[in-house]
Amino acid sequence: xxxxxxxxxxxxxxxxxxxxxxDSVNLSVERGEFVSVVGTSGSGKSxxxxxxxxxxxxxxxxxxxxGAELYAMKPDALTVFRRRYIGFVFQSYNLIPGLNVWENxxxxxxxxxxxxxxxxxxxxxSSLGIYDKRFSMPSELSGGQQQRAAIAxxxxxxxxxxxxxxxxxxxxxxxGLEVMLLLGKLNEELSQxxxxxTHNEELAQMTARRIRIEDGRIVSDSGEGRS
Amino acid sequence: MTAxxxxxxxxxxxxxxxxxxxxxxxxxxxxxxxAVCLCxxxxxxxxxxxxxxxxxxxEQIFFDKxxxxxxxxxxxxxxxxxxxxxxxxxxxxxxxxxxSEGYANxxxxxxxxxxxxxxxxxxxxxxxxxxxxxxxxxxIRAQSVRLTFLIDALTRLSRCESRLIxxxxxxxxxxxxxxxxxxxxxxxxxxxxxxxxxxxxxxxxLEAYFDLRWTSEALFxxxxxxxxxSPTGGTVRIKARSYDMFARVDVSDDGPGVPEKERSDIWKxxxxxxxxxxxxxxxxxxxxxxxxxxxxxxxxxxxEGFSIFLPIQPIGPQYGSQQLGL
Numbered sequence: 138x139x140x141x142x143x144x145x146x147x148x149x150x151x152x153x154x155x156x157x158x159x160d161s162v163n164l165s166v167e168r169g170e171f172v173s174v175v176g177t178s179g180s181g182k183s184x185x186x187x188x189x190x191x192x193x194x195x196x197x198x199x200x201x202x203x204g205a206e207l208y209a210m211k212p213d214a215l216t217v218f219r220r221r222y223i224g225f226v227f228q229s230y231n232l233i234p235g236l237n238v239w240e241n242x243x244x245x246x247x248x249x250x251x252x253x254x255x256x257x258x259x260x261x262x263s264s265l266g267i268y269d270k271r272f273s274m275p276s277e278l279s280g281g282q283q284q285r286a287a288i289a290x291x292x293x294x295x296x297x298x299x300x301x302x303x304x305x306x307x308x309x310x311x312x313g314l315e316v317m318l319l320l321g322k323l324n325e326e327l328s329q330x331x332x333x334x335t336h337n338e339e340l341a342q343m344t345a346r347r348i349r350i351e352d353g354r355i356v357s358d359s360g361e362g363r364s
Numbered sequence: 365m366t367a368x369x370x371x372x373x374x375x376x377x378x379x380x381x382x383x384x385x386x387x388x389x390x391x392x393x394x395x396x397x398x399a400v401c402l403c404x405x406x407x408x409x410x411x412x413x414x415x416x417x418x419x420x421x422x423e424q425i426f427f428d429k430x431x432x433x434x435x436x437x438x439x440x441x442x443x444x445x446x447x448x449x450x451x452x453x454x455x456x457x458x459x460x461x462x463x464s465e466g467y468a469n470x471x472x473x474x475x476x477x478x479x480x481x482x483x484x485x486x487x488x489x490x491x492x493x494x495x496x497x498x499x500x501x502x503x504i505r506a507q508s509v510r511l512t513f514l515i516d517a518l519t520r521l522s523r524c525e526s527r528l529i530x531x532x533x534x535x536x537x538x539x540x541x542x543x544x545x546x547x548x549x550x551x552x553x554x555x556x557x558x559x560x561x562x563x564x565x566x567x568x569x570l571e572a573y574f575d576l577r578w579t580s581e582a583l584f585x586x587x588x589x590x591x592x593x594s595p596t597g598g599t600v601r602i603k604a605r606s607y608d609m610f611a612r613v614d615v616s617d618d619g620p621g622v623p624e625k626e627r628s629d630i631w632k633x634x635x636x637x638x639x640x641x642x643x644x645x646x647x648x649x650x651x652x653x654x655x656x657x658x659x660x661x662x663x664x665x666x667x668e669g670f671s672i673f674l675p676i677q678p679i680g681p682q683y684g685s686q687q688l689g690l
Contacts (some may be wrong), residue, residue: 314609339607345666
């Protein structure tokens with residue numbers, strides 16, 4: 138089991154008001170699974186992903202990635218853990234504007250003081266179809282290309298899990314489908330564990346396991362009841 | 365380290381002032397403390413450099429593949445590590461080379477076998493058919509039919525290896541009804557032998573972007589698989605639906621299903637499940653996935669059964685054809 142979340146709860150406090158974004162969610166994901174999490178906006182799906190990836194702190198509950206308890210770590214250790222073992226892909230790509238594609242992709246490794254292997258980076262970029270764009274700045278790329286660069290960056294560190302928050306949200310339907318097929322292929326050929334958040338029911342159909350979340354609770358899970 | 369350096373400077377300056385005012389005899393004490401601090405700084409700088417050099421060397425040892433294997437001769441720990449890594453890398457290279465050679469040989473061998481056995485096989489079949497009717501003659505004929513089926517599968521496989529699918533795929537706008545009809549009519553007689561019912565739910569007017577002939581082969585493989593694992597008298601259901609981005613064809617059956625553990629393996633070449641029955645070499649599903657993928661689609665197995673997703677509009681070829689070289 139690569140992701141195990143127990144009793145995950147997140148309450149946002151704002152003065153006298155409090156909002157329970159995530160309510161006692163239990164979730165486990167096996168190695169090599171491709172899971173989509175669907176729900177309307179405000180259902181808590183992004184909160185769930187942020188908590189799974191150590192980007193937030195839960196009010197209650199725990200998350201273990203490959204046996205390592207995220208929220209038992211000191212903040213610095215968590216930052217390093219995230220950088221090494223969790224890959225993130227966001228709706229808005231989050232590429233660094235002043236760096237070209239190559240520099241963006243090798244940045245997380247560079248932060249660990251590791252020089253990225255040239256051959257490996259080249260093959261990563263060419264299999265994602267952006268090798269020709271490796272010296273382009275993010276602003277010169279189309280949305281689909283930016284997202285593929287972001288996926289390359291997330292994969293460069295060979296993460297245990299890839300967490301994608303609405304990866305196709307800013308893309309037109311054709312480009313979105315292409316990115317989706319790419320994620321599917323990563324999952325099938327490299328056994329990359331992927332958790333993808335989407336509000337697009339159509340794309341969610343393409344994953345073998347679908348989790349629906351409403352008002353901070355998991356209301357259905359097509360992979361439920363498996364050992 | 366910087367802090368120690370600043371402390372040293374402060375001590376020197378402060379000490380000098382105090383000393384000049386009160387007691388010149390204590391100058392040695394202050395100088396001594398300052399010297400200790402400076403020594404500490406120097407030591408820290410040296411250590412840091414050494415560590416950096418070590419890190420660089422380790423990095424070179426592990427990651428710099430282009431560095432020619434300079435034979436390490438000194439006997440420090442890093443040298444030994446370097447030696448070991450080099451050895452390991454060399455072994456790995458040899459293994460990789462042997463593997464890829466072996467694989468190429470296998471592919472050509474398969475294609476040769478398939479080709480060479482065709483003539484004798486059809487001779488056997490022809491002769492068996494001309495024999496006077498008897499149970500033995502019938503058995504010879506049935507077995508040679510089976511063998512022909514296997515050989516055909518091998519031929520298809522080698523064809524697929526030599527990237528023939530890619531060159532032959534001509535996706536265009538086609539009707540899903542036609543696709544299902546063609547695949548169903550191919551599996552019809554096989555389903556009849558097991559009295560498996562085929563239930564189609566394909567609304568009129570659904571269209572997608574695919575190569576009819578190859579995709580029909582892909583769907584046939586799924587249907588064949590479902591019929592094969594269905595209990596006698598069971599039902600295989602085919603359902604087609606169309607969405608904004610893709611059309612989806614589902615195939616489900618009353619069979620036992622594929623165990624969770626084997627789900628990602630069944631798409632692999634030559635894979636046969638733990639509960640596999642009957643003839644087969646384990647390439648049908650592999651072919652299905654390759655065919656669907658190379659047209660920008662996706663083949664999936666979930667709790668509900670098999671699904672194939674076909675794009676509604678042409679999808680960039682780089683997604684269909686390229687193998688992930690990771």
